[in-house]
Amino acid sequence: MDPLLSPYELEFFAEDEIVKIVPNFSLPTFSHSAIKCIGGVFGPFKPNIPVEVPIWLAVALQKRNNCRILQPEWLNTEALQDALDQEKNTAAVFQRLPFHYLEISKILFVHAKEAFGTDLLKVKELVGDICKVRLSKVNAGLQVLQGPMTVKLNNLSAAECNVIRPFFQGALDRFHLLASMETTTYPGNDDFENEDLNAQPQRHMLATA
Amino acid sequence: MAAGAGPGSRKGGDYYSLDAVLAEETLIPCIFKVGSRGVGRALDPSSGSEDVKPRAAAELPLWMLQPLTSREMLSVKVPRWYGEKMRRKIQAGAGVENLRLRCPYFYNVALALHSIDGAPSVADLVISTFRSRYKEILTKAHANESAKEMVRIEALLSIEEAALFNAGRASVDALNRWRFGGRAVPTRPSAKRRLDGGSVNGTR
Numbered sequence: 001m002d003p004l005l006s007p008y009e010l011e012f013f014a015e016d017e018i019v020k021i022v023p024n025f026s027l028p029t030f031s032h033s034a035i036k037c038i039g040g041v042f043g044p045f046k047p048n049i050p051v052e053v054p055i056w057l058a059v060a061l062q063k064r065n066n067c068r069i070l071q072p073e074w075l076n077t078e079a080l081q082d083a084l085d086q087e088k089n090t091a092a093v094f095q096r097l098p099f100h101y102l103e104i105s106k107i108l109f110v111h112a113k114e115a116f117g118t119d120l121l122k123v124k125e126l127v128g129d130i131c132k133v134r135l136s137k138v139n140a141g142l143q144v145l146q147g148p149m150t151v152k153l154n155n156l157s158a159a160e161c162n163v164i165r166p167f168f169q170g171a172l173d174r175f176h177l178l179a180s181m182e183t184t185t186y187p188g189n190d191d192f193e194n195e196d197l198n199a200q201p202q203r204h205m206l207a208t209a
Numbered sequence: 210m211a212a213g214a215g216p217g218s219r220k221g222g223d224y225y226s227l228d229a230v231l232a233e234e235t236l237i238p239c240i241f242k243v244g245s246r247g248v249g250r251a252l253d254p255s256s257g258s259e260d261v262k263p264r265a266a267a268e269l270p271l272w273m274l275q276p277l278t279s280r281e282m283l284s285v286k287v288p289r290w291y292g293e294k295m296r297r298k299i300q301a302g303a304g305v306e307n308l309r310l311r312c313p314y315f316y317n318v319a320l321a322l323h324s325i326d327g328a329p330s331v332a333d334l335v336i337s338t339f340r341s342r343y344k345e346i347l348t349k350a351h352a353n354e355s356a357k358e359m360v361r362i363e364a365l366l367s368i369e370e371a372a373l374f375n376a377g378r379a380s381v382d383a384l385n386r387w388r389f390g391g392r393a394v395p396t397r398p399s400a401k402r403r404l405d406g407g408s409v410n411g412t413r
Contacts, residue, residue, distance in 0.1 A: 003379060004379075004383070006383060006386030006387070007383055007384050007386075007388070008387060011387070028226070034228055075335070088410055102388070105313075106388065138361070139348060139351045139352060142348050142351065143348045145343065145344075146344075148339055148341070150333070159384060162380065162384070163351070163380045163384050164351070164377075164380070165380065165383055166376035166377060166379070166380050167347075167351065167373060167374075167376055167377030167380065168375040170377075171343060171347065171373060172316070172371070174338070174339060174369065174373065175340075175343075177316075177320065177333070178316065178320075178335060178339055179336065179337045181320065181323045181330070181332035181336070182332050182333075182336065208221055
C-alpha cells in the first residue's frame, strides 16, 4: 500500500540510462557487431571504438573485464563544480542534471572507479554537496506553501521527487481538506456536499442501536 | 496508514480509518435543550440522577452530536481547545503549542464539527493554525535536525500532523540509508564550514 518507491527501486530504473563504454572485444559482423535486446539494439561493439549502452549492460561487461566505462560529461570535476556554483547562486531554479543523477553516480562510483582516476573522491564529494544544496533548496521551497495551490518544480531529480512526495502530498491534502471547510459555504458546492454525507456509512447509528 | 487524509475523509475520516474512529471519541461540551430519561449515568457515571434535565451541560462524544443536533436536542459549545484563549496562543506562536495535549485529533475534530449543522465552526482558527505550524515545525521533517530535537517536535504534534511529519522523515531516512549504505550520515567538518560560509547565501 505504500505509494513510495524505495531508493533501491529508483536505482534499478536508473540502470536504463545510457553511458559510453569502450569495449575491448568484437562481435561477429553478421549481426552487425550489435546486441539485439527488448529495449533496443546496442552496438556495434568493436575494440577501442566507444559505444553507447545502458548502464546495466555496461556494468555486466565491466564485470567480465570486457569494457571500460567512460566518465559521463556531466560527471567530472569541472562540470560538477560549475553545477554546484550555479546551484548555490540561483536560489529559485534547479540546475539541469540527469533525472537519475544520484543513482547513476552511485552505480558508477561502485562499478567504474577507474573512470574517475584520482578525481574519484573529489567527484563523490561534489555530488554529495550538490545533493545537499538541492535538498535544502527543496526544503526552503516547501516552507512557502500556504494553502492548496500548484507548485512548479522544474528539473527536480527522481530521488528528490521521491523524498518530498509523502510529506508534500500529505500537506497538500491536509491544506485542501481544511480549505474545503471555508468553501462549503458557497452555494455551488451544496449538492456535492449533501451527496457526500449521505454516501457515508452510518457506523455509529448501528453501534448505538 | 496514509500520511494525509484520503478523498473519503470529508467527515473527519473514512469508514475504515482507525484514526477516524478514535477522533470521534473526543468529548465535546454540549447543553441539552430537552431532558431525557434514564441516560444520566450512561453519559456521566458521576451524575447524581438517572435523568438528564433540560439545559444540563454534559460532555458527549463527537459521534453522538450529529443525530442529536439534527433532532434539536442539543446545542454544541465550542470546545476549550478552539476557544478564545487558544486563539491568542496560536497567534502568539503556533509552533510551541502542544496540540497532542489539547486535542490529539485537533484537525479531524474541527472538520467533523464543521459538518454538523448547528455546531460552531472553527474553520478560520484551524486553518491558520495548520498554516503557521506547517511553516514553523512540520517542514523540519526534512531538515537535518538532531534526534533529540525531532523527539521534542513530535511530542507537540497532533496525530494528523505526526503522521505527516513521520512520513517526511521516513523518506529522507530511506534516501540516506541508500546513499550511505546503512551507516549514519557522515559529517565532514570542512564541508560544513564551507556550506555555512557567506558565499552561499540563499541556499539555506
